[in-house]
Amino acid sequence: MTAADxxxxxxxxxxxxxxxxxFPQPDRQQLSLSGKLIFAEAGEIWTDVSARIATLEKGDRIxxxxxxxxxxxxxxxxLLVHLRSELAARGVRAEFAGAGADVQAxxxxxxxxxxxxxxxxxxxxxxxxxxxxxxxxxFHELRGILGFLGNSVLAAVGLLREPKTGNWKQLAPTMERAxxxxxxxxxxxxFLVGFVMAFQGATQLKQFGANVYVADLVGLSVTRELGPLMxxxxxxxRSGAAxxxxxGSMSVSEEIDALRTMGFGPxxxxxxxxxxxxxxxxxxxxxxxxxxxxxxxxxxGVTSLGLTVGGYLSETQKAVSMWDVFSGLIKSVIFAxxxxxxxxxxxxxxxxxxxxxxxxxxxxxxxxxxxxxxIDAGFTVFFHAFHL
Numbered sequence: 001m002t003a004a005d006x007x008x009x010x011x012x013x014x015x016x017x018x019x020x021x022x023f024p025q026p027d028r029q030q031l032s033l034s035g036k037l038i039f040a041e042a043g044e045i046w047t048d049v050s051a052r053i054a055t056l057e058k059g060d061r062i063x064x065x066x067x068x069x070x071x072x073x074x075x076x077x078x079l080l081v082h083l084r085s086e087l088a089a090r091g092v093r094a095e096f097a098g099a100g101a102d103v104q105a106x107x108x109x110x111x112x113x114x115x116x117x118x119x120x121x122x123x124x125x126x127x128x129x130x131x132x133x134x135x136x137x138x139f140h141e142l143r144g145i146l147g148f149l150g151n152s153v154l155a156a157v158g159l160l161r162e163p164k165t166g167n168w169k170q171l172a173p174t175m176e177r178a179x180x181x182x183x184x185x186x187x188x189x190x191f192l193v194g195f196v197m198a199f200q201g202a203t204q205l206k207q208f209g210a211n212v213y214v215a216d217l218v219g220l221s222v223t224r225e226l227g228p229l230m231x232x233x234x235x236x237x238r239s240g241a242a243x244x245x246x247x248g249s250m251s252v253s254e255e256i257d258a259l260r261t262m263g264f265g266p267x268x269x270x271x272x273x274x275x276x277x278x279x280x281x282x283x284x285x286x287x288x289x290x291x292x293x294x295x296x297x298x299x300x301g302v303t304s305l306g307l308t309v310g311g312y313l314s315e316t317q318k319a320v321s322m323w324d325v326f327s328g329l330i331k332s333v334i335f336a337x338x339x340x341x342x343x344x345x346x347x348x349x350x351x352x353x354x355x356x357x358x359x360x361x362x363x364x365x366x367x368x369x370x371x372x373x374x375i376d377a378g379f380t381v382f383f384h385a386f387h388l
Contacts, residue, residue, distance in 0.1 A: 028061040034068035039075035046079055053083070058091030067098030072106060081112040141367065148267075148345035152275065155267040170273040178239040178274075179281030183288065185238070186231055190289035193226050194218050194296030202304055211305040215315035218297030223320055227290040228328040229376050232335035235282060236368045240343040243274055244364035247347025248357040256348060271344040278336035286332040290325065327388065331379050335372055342368045 031052060037045060056062060064080065066072075080096075087094040096107050107113050125133075159166050201217045247270060250256050256266050294316060301307040346364035350356045382388075 028063060029056070030063050030065050032065040032068065034070075036070050037072040037076040037080075039073050042076050042079055045076060046083075049080070049083055053087060053092075053094075056087065056090070056092045061093040062087070063095050063097045065098050066096055066103050066107070067100070069099065069103050072103055074106065074110070077106050077110050077112065081107075081110045084112065141363075144349065145342055145345050145367070148348075149341050152267055152271055152341055155265060156272060158265075159268055159272060165268065167269045167273050171277055174274055174277035175281050177242070178235060178277055179285060182235060182238055182281075182285060186234055186285050186289050187292050189230055189234060190222070190227060190293040191296040193230055194222055194293030195300055196296075197221055197226070198297035198300035199304070202300060206305070211301070211307060212311060212315050214297060214301050214305060214307075215312050216319035219294055219316040219320040220324060222293035222297075223290045223324045223328050225328075225376070225380070227293055228286045228331040228335060229372065231282065231286045231289045232332065232339065232372050233369065235278065235285070235336075236339050236343075236365060236372065239274075239278060240339045240368050241361050241365050243340065243343040244347040244350075244361045245357060247344055248350035248360050251348055251350040252353055252356060266348065267344075271340070271348075274344060275337060275340035278340045279333055282332045282336040282339075283329045286328055287325075290328065323388065327379075327383060331376065334375055334379075338371045338375060339368050342371060 031049065033045075053062060064084070084094045084096075096112050099107055104113070198214050198218050201214050202211075205211055205214055205217075247256070250270075256270070259266050259269060298309065298312050301312045302309060343364045346360045346367065350360040352359070
């Protein structure tokens with residue numbers, strides 16, 4: 001809409017209440033505003049002022065003379081301050097001058113009396129700065145997780161002293177969601193792990209006529225390492241992400257604060273049932289994963305290496321001891337604690353609405369995967385050092 005169109009919307013016979021004039025000075029220009037600057041005429045004021053300052057260049061100076069302004073409202077003042085900021089971005093110095101007490105108060109309210117500066121182009125953060133910031137953030141998150149783990153231990157001790165205060169009704173549904181519902185994907189992944197590992201070893205074993213030892217390779221690898229680790233990774237992506245998203249949504253909607261207000265400990269009420277559920281279902285899923293992983297190797301042994309079912313199972317029984325299976329179960333319990341604690345800590349630390357929930361859910365999965373690898377490496381070194 002043009003200025004002429006806007007004037008046509010003013011009732012006939014009603015004169016314009018404001019007047020804008022330009023008075024050139026030796027070292028600057030002076031834009032004089034007078035009358036009543038009201039929002040009903042803001043469009044015309046904007047057009048007039050913009051046209052009069054369009055020719056100003058970098059290094060010029062212009063004063064907005066407000067001495068003859070009878071009244072001005074907030075909307076018009078905001079437009080003038082915005083125009084002043086645009087001039088500053090172009091390198092033109094602009095100031096409000098001569099305003100009366102009432103007008104000056106409004107100028108101050110809209111920060112029109114603060115010296116406007118040119119927008120400084122933000123430089124890209126250097127690689128070392130990013131590394132330093134990421135390192136600090138990592139240790140900050142690590143401190144938060146360790147502190148949350150300590151609080152969880154204290155809450156667990158309190159629950160042992162007062163079992164009636166536990167949220168036991170949540171245990172069975174959580175076990176169903178984290179355990180029973182995860183059976184198909186656990187079976188598929190572990191079967192493929194055993195299947196692929198047997199195929200990878202088959203070529204080398206054939207060269208030495210040691211086909212039967214594929215049972216040793218698959219059985220030991222699956223029970224001691226890959227079965228517990230792959231099952232934990234699956235539950236990290238399923239249950240860990242779900243825990244973080246659930247608690248994150250409760251955090252941003254202030255449901256966790258409501259629990260505290262009603263006297264319920266969030267860790268005892270929300271975290272411990274999830275942790276206990278994972279500690280119960282992850283070893284069972286690991287046993288199932290070990291079984292189907294061995295079956296995956298059996299399929300390759302029978303179809304590609306000319307082994308019999310009895311011979312493969314007999315060799316597996318010789319190679320795999322009870323300790324091999326039990327050591328994997330020990331790992332799975334620790335994995336379950338790590339998944340639950342990290343996911344719940346990230347969920348309860350969520351801020352910032354839906355975006356924060358997504359960010360913390362992603363962080364929980366990444367942090368948990370990192371923790372699982374570190375824990376598994378620690379167990380491997382420990383077992384090797386003590387010849388277990």
